[in-house]
Amino acid sequence: MLTLPKLTLITFLFCSFQLQAQEQAINHASAVSITEPASRYINLKKQPPREIQIPATFSIQIDQDFLFRFPLTKNEDRNYTQGTAFIVSHPGLRKTWMFLPFKKIEDLTGWEPYGSSIALGGTAFTPRIIDSSAPIVGDRPFAFLLYVSTSSTLKNQKKTKKGKLIEVYNSFTINYGIFGTNIGYRFQSFAHKNIVKGRPTDPKGWNNQISKGGAPALLFDYNRFQPLLSAPKTKGTIDDRSVFDLGWNLGASVGYYDRAYTGLYARLGHLRNRNQARWNGGFSSLASGSYEMAAPEKKKTRFKDVFEGFLYGRVNGTLMFRNAMLVGQGFKHSDYTLKPEWTNVGLYEFEWGFVLAFEYFKKGKTGPKTWAFQGRSIYRSPEFNSKLFPERWHYFGSVGLMFPL
């Protein structure tokens, strides 16, 4: 049976081979390029100049229902119970083979590269009762996803007939993952023994997890973000500052999530306008993958005005047509899944949080380095209704720390 994940996998592999073949053909055809070391040609014993500082970052993000604090009574160990991702953002990533599909899009559209990142992450979903060997019928199944997420954001500008500048940030993400490993069981057991005590230390329910034994999972995601307004009204210059801004996004994905979504994103604080898309970047949960955008442009006044701090709020609406972590993967048997008719198509989320960021330049170098800390709370509407349990919202918190590389 040709299921959607299979079809996406075949399409992706086909496109990748095509791209590689084209690349090889181009390389073969161009006889002009000489890729010998510099010293051989120009008698230069030193290294080529590399004075431009690359705005690369490394981030750790942790999603945990335990981190949810507002209100504390809603802190429950179930549903999306844990997510962790390690993310490297580096402009040079876009030239690597893993980013070939994004490079092709960049070449075709002419949009300018804004950020590229790669992440290694894992996310776990559980029902309320985790130490039962038998499936909890009517509650969500266990699911663990381990993935490598590649992401590239491309920026486009255009002017309307009235001369108004419109900037659009197009983010493309591909997640290469695997369901059904034993990591979920091991990690939850470890966490309940050592970190969050009081919960079952032998979560036997993982024996019924989605695609137990392992099955590949893919996700292709497109997200379009557009700044809408800022206050006080700015001139649209590179170094604009404001205290409030608003933007909206629209996206869709196929793979283990088949969905379309949209959202509004507002910030309040000491803002740098050009970073609006940067901090909006990323999904509400790590289950969709993760991306960061390295600080894209340098600022006017060096060594000064390095701080950016703000509160933000976001509201998302999602049409979830199929969630493999609830209904399973079509091509791989799972002992227990929710019936498709039990899942809710219309979902919405509220999110609020804060970001504290510092951008600075090393002496004698250009290109900013960034330190940042982010905290947030997410409120998600019920994803399913089996009528065997009352519908329930899900709440989780998240923290992220960003270091310069």
Next chain:
Amino acid sequence: MRITKVRTHRYSPAEIEKLDIALELFSNAINSVEFQRNIEQHEPFDTVENYSNAEIYNIIMSGDEADTNGGIDHEADLHLTLDLRTSTDAIGYTKQERIFTFQNFFEQLEPTKLAGHYAHEYCHTLGFADPSNLDELERNVPYEVGRIIEEIAISNQRTFIVDEAELTDSEKTLKRVRKTARRSSIVPTAAADTTVIKTSKPATGKRKKAAAKKAVVKKKTATKKKPATKKKTTKHKPARS
């Protein structure tokens, strides 16, 4: 050095005409003996690797951009994008291999100044950075290369004079040839607003090198008696990234 690999984005056809002139001024200036002499006779540049002036000249002419895979091909890979935002001080900036120019400055500035801007940004694509202190521009590679290219472009711009009555016969011929070459070399690509320009005729590296060497030898002997060009001390506010 050839400037044949030029990709543009968001430039309108009218803007490409202006850009084309600026790039031709840049191409002529960077391949001139004056440029080589100005770089080699300059006070030592302030670089992290402590390059000699001859090494800096070689790096500039190598075409070995940090973010393209071409290696040393003696060809400037210019990926030029118009930034539609308004800038109050910077003419443009470089992000990886892309050179951005703010539209308001592109419209205001003369092609000679733009030639200096592209030279400045091209130095960034080679890996040279701006100084951390903007009061120390005299020994900074991108700023000085931009200034020198602009000065040479100003002295070379005579053939770009619109009124042909002011030109000599050979200058008129040169202008006609250049105009024809420019018109025939603008090739639109798949993207609607992306254009590829070829500003000079393609030539093999060896041939070009030999020709350049010949020209250098000839001009060196001819210019020996001339006094060295007086270095301008006036500071302009050139492009920075």
